[in-house]
Amino acid sequence: MRHIRFLAVALAAAVTFAAPAFAQTTLKMNISLAQNSHYGVAIDTFAREVEKRTNGRYKVQNFYSGALGAERESIEALQLGTLDLTMTSTGPVPNFVPEIAILDIPFLFRDYAHARAVLDGPIGQDLLKKFEPKGIEALAWGENGFRNMTNSKHPVNVPADLKGLKMRTMENPVHIQAYKAFGIIPTPMAFTEVYTALQQGTVDGQENPLSVIESAKLDQVQKYLTLTGHVYSPALILMSKAKWDALSPADKQAFHEAAAEAVKANRARIDSDEQKAVADLRSKGMQIVEHPDKAKFQAALEPVFAEFGKKFGQANIDRIRNYK
Ligand code: EAX
Numbered sequence: 001m002r003h004i005r006f007l008a009v010a011l012a013a014a015v016t017f018a019a020p021a022f023a024q025t026t027l028k029m030n031i032s033l034a035q036n037s038h039y040g041v042a043i044d045t046f047a048r049e050v051e052k053r054t055n056g057r058y059k060v061q062n063f064y065s066g067a068l069g070a071e072r073e074s075i076e077a078l079q080l081g082t083l084d085l086t087m088t089s090t091g092p093v094p095n096f097v098p099e100i101a102i103l104d105i106p107f108l109f110r111d112y113a114h115a116r117a118v119l120d121g122p123i124g125q126d127l128l129k130k131f132e133p134k135g136i137e138a139l140a141w142g143e144n145g146f147r148n149m150t151n152s153k154h155p156v157n158v159p160a161d162l163k164g165l166k167m168r169t170m171e172n173p174v175h176i177q178a179y180k181a182f183g184i185i186p187t188p189m190a191f192t193e194v195y196t197a198l199q200q201g202t203v204d205g206q207e208n209p210l211s212v213i214e215s216a217k218l219d220q221v222q223k224y225l226t227l228t229g230h231v232y233s234p235a236l237i238l239m240s241k242a243k244w245d246a247l248s249p250a251d252k253q254a255f256h257e258a259a260a261e262a263v264k265a266n267r268a269r270i271d272s273d274e275q276k277a278v279a280d281l282r283s284k285g286m287q288i289v290e291h292p293d294k295a296k297f298q299a300a301l302e303p304v305f306a307e308f309g310k311k312f313g314q315a316n317i318d319r320i321r322n323y324k
Pocket of ligand 1: 032144170191207209212
């Protein structure tokens, strides 16, 4: 009998000491794109880095392809505390933080280097602070990429070719206002609905960076692609402020470092995608207008640029446009 009691005590002791010396917290993170995408590689890097840099105190459980909701729903869930983290384009963000909309003005950024310099510099870093009063901690600027037009009807060589096309847009007021100047019939919807809408012909086309067109396999439902690069689409790594506030100072530092590593992987994937996506999409049957006259597309938007100048302040726009 004493032998059994000894074994029971020994077993209990073994279990106690085998349990981790700390409680591990699991955080849920959601994106609208597939795991094999420029967002997927970012959040997988983020998850790995968070667990490593917090010595396992925090684990990030990733969800892809809108499994826990579309981008707008995910941002709302951060505010409600029902989701912990997300990576999203700025598409729906102006509905929560209106100041961010200035970044969605077409033809605002010269190229990737310019956009990254603005976002990583004082202008971008100041904008990240605008999220705090909305119950959201913006950990870092990521990247979605320069957006291009696709449709199923006909090639788009000049702005007039866009006239009358029913195009899905993000739920973004600046984009919707601008695209009307092209003569587009804008149809805002969440990205999680886009593939089906294109497949069923509910909309004729959409616009997205090459990385999204590739990872979402939009070549299967879109025939024509024009590399308009008409607007740069920033992305953000966002966290529920309630969960952020619960972190120790050391863990806050670890989360910021993990986000920085995630953005490096995100931007590297885009650089790689941009190198090979055109050849790949052409091999899959897309007809691609590689070098449209972008000046014509920019000129078509002159009327709305004046309105954006009034709305955001022309000096603020010029400060971004001229940033070196
Ligand atoms: O953030 O909604 C969109 O078109 C976005 O580019 C996509 O969800 C990736």
